[in-house]
Amino acid sequence: MSKRGKMRALLAGGLVLGVGAAVVLAAWNDSEFATGTFTAGTFNIQGSTDGASYTDHPASPGATLPFTLNPTNLAPGDTVYAPFAVRLAANTTTGSTVTVNTATATGSVANLSYELVQPTSFGCSSSTTGTELVQAGTALNGALSGVTFTLSPGSPASDPGDAVFLCFKVTAAAGLVQGQNGTATWQFAAASTS
Structure with missing residues (x-):
């Protein structure tokens, strides 16, 4: 296999590894949200x-x-x-x-x-x-x-x-x-x- 072929193979493997890592990282992220509503009282x-x-x-x-x-x-x-x-x-x-x-x-x-x-x-x-x-x-x-x-x-x-x-x-x-x-x-x- 030529140098050029080896390089392509390595890049393709890295690309697959990078996509797999992105999928794994996305599965380990989460978020929570909190909202406060503020209403003034009334007085009369x-x-x-x-x-x-x-x-x-x-x-x-x-x-x-x-x-x-x-x-x-x-x-x-x-x-x-x-x-x-x-x-x-x-x-x-x-x-x-x-x-x-x-x-x-x-x-x-x-x-x-x-x-x-x-x-x-x-x-x-x-x-x-x-x-x-x-x-x-x-x-x-x-x-x-x-x-x-x-x-x-x-x-x-x-x-x-x-x-x-x-x-x-x-x-x-x-x-x-x-x-x-x-x-x-x-x-x-x-x-x-x-």
């Missing part, structure tokens, strides 16, 4: 003035509190009462800490003070008791600090969370001026706890 607080129907009030002035006595005809010594409730909406996926911020006042709210109570059921009157969130006698536009409560999401998540009931008691002091007129707006700032 709602309010109610009747304890039954809840809706969003995301901007000032928000819901109009239904005071049980006429707050437009106050005299010194009068106290008016208004219930409110808040909850986390259905499909909210985390709990919340709610901060009661200082009321924003327009007009004159001098000689008006209030108390904010957290009763165990919806409603508000002179006999309503519960956890005192804002101490009686606090000026209507008085600074608040550290006034919070918590809200839990619904279980299952497709249900709304349990409501927290609130009772506003606003009292006119002896120095109330005839014809004075003012408005107070409270913000309930909810922050997710996770």
Whole structure:
């Protein structure tokens, strides 16, 4: 056999060996894949003035509190009462800490003070008791600090969370001026706890 023939034979043998090695190597390779899907939760607080129907009030002035006595005809010594409730909406996926911020006042709210109570059921009157969130006698536009409560999401998540009931008691002091007129707006700032 000539040199050239030997070379061809060697190359052909190498080619067969190379193909066989490639087949063997391919049989000894494997892969695993892992995929992560990331979806943000949802978060929404709602309010109610009747304890039954809840809706969003995301901007000032928000819901109009239904005071049980006429707050437009106050005299010194009068106290008016208004219930409110808040909850986390259905499909909210985390709990919340709610901060009661200082009321924003327009007009004159001098000689008006209030108390904010957290009763165990919806409603508000002179006999309503519960956890005192804002101490009686606090000026209507008085600074608040550290006034919070918590809200839990619904279980299952497709249900709304349990409501927290609130009772506003606003009292006119002896120095109330005839014809004075003012408005107070409270913000309930909810922050997710996770």
